[in-house]
Amino acid sequence: RLSETLAITELQHHGRSPSTLESVMGKFSKRDSSEIIQPVRSVVPIQQHSGFLGVMPAYLTAEGILCTKMVAFYQRAEGSSLPSTQATVLLFHPEHGNVTAIMDGEAITAKRTAAVSAISAKLFKPALSEVLCILGSGQQARSHYDVFTKLFKFKEVRLWSRRKEMAQRFVNDLQDPVTVCSSVKEAVIGADVIVTATGASQPILFGEWVKPGAHIAAVGACRPDWRELDDVLMREAVVYVDSREGATAESGDIILSGAEVFAELGEVINGSFPAQHEKTTVFKSLGMGIQDAVSAKLVLEKWNSEY
Ligand SMILES: NC(=O)c1ccc[n+]([C@@H]2O[C@H](COP(=O)([O-])OP(=O)(O)OC[C@H]3O[C@@H](n4cnc5c(N)ncnc54)[C@H](O)[C@@H]3O)[C@@H](O)[C@H]2O)c1
Ligand SMILES: O=C(O)[C@@H]1CCCCN1
Numbered sequence: 288r289l290s291e292t293l294a295i296t297e298l299q300h301h302g303r304s305p306s307t308l309e310s311v312m313g314k315f316s317k318r319d320s321s322e323i324i325q326p327v328r329s330v331v332p333i334q335q336h337s338g339f340l341g342v343m344p345a346y347l348t349a350e351g352i353l354c355t356k357m358v359a360f361y362q363r364a365e366g367s368s369l370p371s372t373q374a375t376v377l378l379f380h381p382e383h384g385n386v387t388a389i390m391d392g393e394a395i396t397a398k399r400t401a402a403v404s405a406i407s408a409k410l411f412k413p414a415l416s417e418v419l420c421i422l423g424s425g426q427q428a429r430s431h432y433d434v435f436t437k438l439f440k441f442k443e444v445r446l447w448s449r450r451k452e453m454a455q456r457f458v459n460d461l462q463d464p465v466t467v468c469s470s471v472k473e474a475v476i477g478a479d480v481i482v483t484a485t486g487a488s489q490p491i492l493f494g495e496w497v498k499p500g501a502h503i504a505a506v507g508a509c510r511p512d513w514r515e516l517d518d519v520l521m522r523e524a525v526v527y528v529d530s531r532e533g534a535t536a537e538s539g540d541i542i543l544s545g546a547e548v549f550a551e552l553g554e555v556i557n558g559s560f561p562a563q564h565e566k567t568t569v570f571k572s573l574g575m576g577i578q579d580a581v582s583a584k585l586v587l588e589k590w591n592s593e594y
Contacts, residue, residue, distance in 0.1 A: 289497075292344070292474025294351070294482070295455065297564060299316040301487075301496060305424045307350075307508075307580075307581045307585070308399065308402055308403060308581060309406055309556050310432075311323065311350070311558045311577045311578075311580075311581050312371060312444040312552050312575075312577070312578075313348075313402070313553045313555055313556035314408075314553070315530070315551075315553050315575070316551045316552075316553025316554045316556070316557055317553075317557065317576055321348060322325060322347070322348055322349060323346070323347050323473075323505075323577060324345070325345040325346070325347070325474065325530075325575060325576045326344065326533045326575050327530070327533050327536050328341045328343045328533070328574075328576065329341065329342045329536075330344060330537075332495065332510075333361075335360060336507060337360065337361060337362040337370060337532060338359060338360060338361030338565075339359070339360055339510070339574055340357065340358070340359050341356075341357070341358045341360070341530050342354060342356075343357075343358065343360075343574070343575070343576035343578045343579060344356055344576055345575070345576035345579070345580040346352070346362060346381070347580055347581070348381075350418050350580075350581065350584065351381050352378070352381070352580045352581065352583075352584050353378070353379040353380070353381040353384075354377065354379065354576065354580035354583055354584075355376075355377050355379075355576065356375070356376045356377075356392050356395075356396075356438045356576060356583075357375050357377075357392075357524050358372060358373070358374040358375070358392060358396065359372075359373045359375065360372050360490075361373075362486050363486070364553060365449070365450050365453065366450075366453075369423065369522050370393060371486060372391075372396055372397075372426060373392075373393060374391070374393055374395070374396050375389065375390070375391065376388075376390045376391075376392040376395055376579055376583045377388075377389055378390075378438055378447075378525070378580075378583055378584070378587060379525070379546065381481070384397040384414060386436045386572075387587070388408050388587050389586070390432070390581070390583060392559045392579065393426070393513055395446075395579055395582045395583060395586065396425045396579070397427060397429070397430040397573070398434075398582065399578045399579060399582040400427060400429065400430065400431075400506060400549075400572060400574060400578075401431045401433065401434040401435070402434060403432035403529065403552070403572060403578060404431055404434075404482060404506060404570065404572060405431075405434045405435060405438050405439075405505035406552065406556075407502070407527065407552060407570035408435065408439065408480055408502050408570075410555055410556075410563055410564065411482050411527065411563070411564050411568040411570060412439075412479060412564060413479050413500045413502065413564060413565070414564065414565050416439065416441065416479035416480050417441060417442040417443065417446045417479055417501040418442065418444075418445065418477055418478045418479050418480070419435055419436070419439070419441040419443070419445070419458070419479070419481075419482075420444075420445045420446075420447070420468075420474045420475050420477065420478035420481045420482070421435075421444070421445070421446050421447075421481075421482045421484065422447050422448075422471060422474065422475075422481065422482065422483045422484065422485055422491060422492065422515075423441075423447075423448060423453045423482075423483065423484035423485035423486075423507070424426070424446065424448035424453045424456070424580040425484065425485075425486070427484035427506050427507075428446070428448075428457065428482070428484045429457065431482045431484055431504070431506070432444070432446075432457075432461075434510060435480070435482070436463065438564075439480075441479075441480075443466065444463070444465045444466070444477075445465070445466045445468050445474045445478065446458060446465050446466070446467055446468065446474070447467075447468045447469075447470065447471050447473070447474035447475075449470065449485070451467060453521065454467045454468075455467055458552065463579060470530070471491050471496070472493075472496050473491075475492065475496050475497060475498075475500070476496055477498055477541060478498060478501060479498065479500075479501055479502070480499075480501065480502050480504070481497070481501060481502070481503045481504070482503075482506065483504070483505045483506060483507055483508075483515045483516065484506045484508045484566040485508055485515060486507060487507060487508065487513070487514070487515050488508070488510070488512070488513040488514065488539075489514055489516045490517040491503075491515055491517055492505075492515060492517065492520060493517045493519065493520065494516075494517055494518075494519030494520030494521075494522075494523055495519060496525075496568075497567060498556075499518055499567055500565060500566065500567055501568075502562075502564070502568045502569075502570070503516070503520070503566055503567075503568070503569045503570070504570050504572065505540065505569055505571050505572065505581045506540065506572050508539050508540055509537055509538070509573050509574070510537065510539060511536070511537055511538070511539050511542050511543075512539050513539040514539045514543065515540060516540045516542055516544075516569065517544075518543075518545075519542040519565075520542035520569065521540055521546035521569065522544060522545070522546050522568040523567060524546075524566070524567040524568055524574040525549045525563045525567070525569070526541065526547065526548050526549055526554070526567045526568075526569045526571060527550055527551065527568060527569065527570045527571070528541070528548050528550075528551055528570070528572075528573070529550055529551065529552055529553075529570075529571075529572055529573055529574070529578075530551060530573070530575055531548055531551055532572045533575065534548055534571055534573060535548075536580070537573050538568075538571050538573060540571055541571060549563075552570065569576065576594075
C-alpha cells in the first residue's frame with residue numbers, strides 16, 4: 288500500500304505550475320485517439336445499498352501509461368467508520384499488458400480531485416477572491432481545504448456540514464481559523480469561491496445565495512439523478528466540465544437542469560474557449576481515468592526513486 292503522503296506531496300506540487308494534470312486534460316479535449324483513450328466510466332449501480340461500482344480505464348500514449356481505477360462509492364450514514372469512496376488503481380505495462388503496480392486509490396482520488404478543482408479555481412475565480420466556502424466535511428472537503436489554502440490566499444474560510452459537530456471536528460484538526468456556519472446560506476453569502484463536496488442527492492446550494500462572479504467547484508452529485516446545485520445556479524452560471532461525455536451521462540445537475548455546457552476545462556487550457564472569470568462560473572467535476580493515471584504514475588515514480 289503506497290502512502291498517502293506520496294500522493295499529497297506530488298499532487299499539491301503539480302497543482303502549482305502547469306502540471307501533468309493540466310496537460311493531459313488539455314490533450315483529452317483535443318479528442319485525438321492516438322494520444323489518449325478514455326471511455327466514459329462504466330458504472331454498476333447497487334441501488335439496494337445506495338452505492339455504485341465504477342471502472343475507469345485510460346491509455347495515454349506519449350506518457351506511456353495504461354491504467355484503470357476501480358471505485359466504489361456508497362452513501363454512508365453520518366459518522367460511519369467506512370469511507371464513502373473506496374478505490375484501487377492498477378497500472379499495466381503498455382507494451383506487454385502485465386500489471387506493474389496495484390495501489391490504494393483513496394488518497395489518489397481525494398488529492399487528484401482537489402488538484403483539478405484548484406486548476407478550475409485558478410482559471411475561473413474572481414480576480415479578488417477573499418472568502419472560501421466549503422460545503423461538506425468529508426475526505427474531499429479536507430483535500431480541497433488543504434490544496435486551496437496552500438495555493439491561494441483567502442482572508443476567510445467558512446465550512447458547513449449537515450451535522451455541525453462534524454464541521455467542528457474538521458476545524459479542530461486545523462491550525463488556521465475556519466468559521467463553522469450553521470446553514471449553507473450563511474456559509475455561501477458573499478463567498479468568492481465555493482466548493483461543494485457532499486453526498487447530497489438533492490440541491491443544497493441555491494443560485495439566489497451566490498455572489499455574482501463567484502466560482503463554484505462542484506465535486507459531488509455524480510449520478511444522473513443526484514443534485515447539489517439548483518436550476519437557477521446551473522442556468523445562470525457559465526458551466527465548465529471535465530468531460531462533456533461524462534457530464535452528459537452522469538451529472539444530475541446538468542441533465543436535470545437542462546443547463547448548457549460552455550466548455551471543458553481542457554478546452555480552456557488549450558485556449559479554444561475563454562475562462563469567463565468575471566461571470567459566475569460552475570466547474571462540474573465528475574472525475575476522469577486520466578487524472579488517476581497520471582497521479583498513479585507520479586506515485587509509482589516517487590516510490591521507485593525512494594525504495
Ligand atoms: N468529482 C470527482 O472526481 C469526485 C471524486 C471523489 C468523490 N466525489 C464525490 O464527492 C462527494 C464527497 O465525497 P467524499 O469522499 O468526501 O465523501 P465523505 O463521505 O467523506 O463526505 C461526504 C460529506 O457529505 C456530507 N453529506 C452526505 N450526505 C449529505 C446530504 N444529503 N446533504 C448534505 N451533506 C451530505 C457528509 O456529511 C460529509 O460531510 C461525493 O458526492 C462523491 O461522490 C467526486
Ligand atoms: O472520479 C472518481 O473517482 C469519483 C469516484 C466517486 C464518485 C465520483 N467520481
